[in-house]
Amino acid sequence: MPSTSTYTNGTNGHTDGHVVPTKQAPQSSLPPTSSVPQKFLSNPKELGITLVGFSGGQAKPGTDAGPTVLTDAGLLTQLSDDLGYTLRGDDTVRDFNNLSSERFKSNDPPVRGMKNPRSVSAVTEQISELVYTQAREGRLALTLGGDHSIAIGTVSGVARAIRERYPDREHNKIAVIWVDAHADINTPETSDSGNIHGMPVSFLTGLATSNEPGIFDWLRDEHRISIHKLVYIGLRDVDMGEKRILRENGIKAFSMHDIDRHGIGKVMDSALEYIGSETPIHLSFDVDALDPMWAPSTGTPVRGGLTLREGDFICEAVAETGQCVGVDLVEVNPQLVEGGVGDTVRAGVSLVRCALGDTLL
Template sequence: MTTTSMVKPKFLSQPDQLGVVAVGFSGGQCKPGVDAAPSALIASGLLTQLHTELGYNLHHDNTVHSYKELMPESDPDVRGMKNPLAVSAVTQKLSEQVYTHAKEGRCVLTLGGDHSIAIGTVSGTAKAIRERLGREMAVIWVDAHADINTPETSESGNIHGMPVSFLTGLAKEKREDIFGWLKDEHMLSVKKLVYIGLRDVDRGEKKILRDNGICAFSMHDIDKHGIGRVMEMALGYIGNDTPIHLSFDVDALDPLWAPSTGTPVRGGLTLREGDYIAECVHETGSLIAVDLVEVNPTLAPGINDIGAHETVRAGCSIVRCALGESLL
C-alpha cells in the first residue's frame, strides 16, 4: 500500500509507514481527563482513516500508554515544578519510543496527553534525525501559549508550560538534574523554532522570546497578514532543506472549534486555519513527526458532550491534513 498524497517526502526513507504512539499522560498539568484523549481520538476512527483513506501502514502496539509503572511513590516539587519525577520518567521513555520509529525513516504521530510530552517527542525525533541524516530539524509549535517558561518564570509550576525551555536548554538543567537525561543530541536550537497562534504569553516568556530572537507569529500577525502569508513567512524562515516536527496544541484553535481543552483562550484560529497550517507543512515534503496534544474529552461543554465531540473531530482533522488529506 502507498499513501494517497502526491507530495514526495524529502526526509523519510519509508514514507508509506507511520509510527504511532498513544500517550495517556496528564501529569504536566493539574486537570484530569487529558489522559483520555488518545482513546477518544482512536475511537473516533482516526487510525482507521489514516490506514484506509490515506494509505499508511501503521506501526502501533494497540496500546494507550499510561506509564503507571514509571510513577514514583513520592514526587515533591523541584524548582517549583509539579510532578517533576513523573514527567521526566514518562518523557524519557517516550523519547525512546519516538526515536525507535524515527530512526527507521518513518513519520511519527504522537497522540497526547498534555504538552509536556513534547519533551519526549521532540527529543526523540531530534536525536534520530541527527543520527540518520546528520542534520538538525525545526519545530513548528502551534499553540495559544509559548510553553517556554523556565521553572523560575512559571507561576503555576505546571511542566506543560515549560517543555520548550527544556528542549532548547534555556531551563539550564545540570546533567544530574531532573531532566538530566536530555543530552546534546536531543536538543533543539532556538533558531530552529517557529511559533504560530500565540495569544496568551506570560511576561517572563515574552522576555525569553525577545532575548533569544525566536521566530513567533501571534494571532495579531495572523489577523494582519492572513494565515497564508504567515505560513509563507514561517516556512521561509525554516527553509526548504530542514526536516519539520509539527507540535500542535488543540488550544491554538478558538474555543468555538475546540472547547474541550484545559486552557482555552478566546480569539484563536478557526478550524480551517488550523487545517491550513497542517496542509502547508505537509506540502513542503519536510514533515517527519506530528504531535496532537491537550484534547480533554472530559471537559465537555454543551448538550450531550458536544464540546468533546467537536474537539476530538477538530484534532482528527488536523492530523489528517498534516498527513496528506486534501480538499480536492
C-alpha cells in the first residue's frame, strides 16, 4: 500500500524536514513506485521538498508563482497518494521575492553587469542550506521553482550533502543533467542581458567566481560540480560566448540537432554512459526545454524543442538508473500565455512524476 503523510505546521507553514508521517513503510533500497534499487539514497521512500517562489534571476514577473500552480494542480498529493512517497520539507511556497525585497529594497545595483546580484546570491545561499538539509538525510531532494538561477542553490546543496555522506568514496562528486533550451553557462562578462538565470552553471562549475562581499562569495569547493560530470540535453538557443565556453572546456552537450539525428533513446544512452554508473545524478529541468506547443507559459520559449514524451523519457531514463539524488523543475510562469498555463502545468507535473519513478505500465 502507498504510504501517506500529513504535515506538522512549522513557522510560515514550513516543516524543514520535521514531518510526521501517518504511515511509515519499512525502508529499503527501493522507492515506492520502482523496482530499481537506489544506489545513493538511504531513505528512498522519502522526498525532501523545497518550494521556491523567486523570479529575481530574470526580468519577467511570474516565475515565483510556478510552485504554487504546480502544487495547486495536486502535484504533492499525487506524489504522496499516487506514488507513495512520504513528503518532508515544505508544504507551502517560500516567498523569496518578498524576503529579498525587504532585505535589499532598492539597494542592489548591478555588479559586473549582473542584475540583482546581492538578492540572487542571498536567496540561493538560503536555498542551498534548505536543499542540503534534505539531501544529507539520504532522501531525494525535489525543488520546484522559480527561475533557473535557483539551481545555484539546489545543485550546490546536493553536491555538499553527497560529499559529506560519502567522504571516503572515490567518486563522491555529483553529475548534473541540465535539460534546457539554453546553456545557462554565461559568465557575467559574456552575458548580454545580465540576468543571472543565464549564469548558474558558470558559478556552479567555478568558471565564474566572485570576491565581492555578499555576491556568491558563499560558494566553496564543497558546493561546486565538475565540468566533466555535466551533460546538457535539448540545447537550441545558445549565446556565442556560451558556445565558446562549451567548446573550450569540452563540455558534453546534446542539442536538438543530436536528438533529431539519433533519437532521444540513443542520446540518453550516450549521456548516461558518459556520466557512468557510480555517480549520483542531479536532474535540473527547465520547462522551456519542451517545445512551446507543450509548455507555452515560460519566460524564454524557443520553437523546435522536445516533445512532452521526449521530456518524460529523459526523466524516466534518469529514474531507471537508481542514481538520481536531486530534481529541479523551473521556469513555469503562469503570468505568460494565459491560455497555455494548464498545458504547461500538466507538462510539469508529468515530468516530475516520471523523474520520481512513475511509469506508463
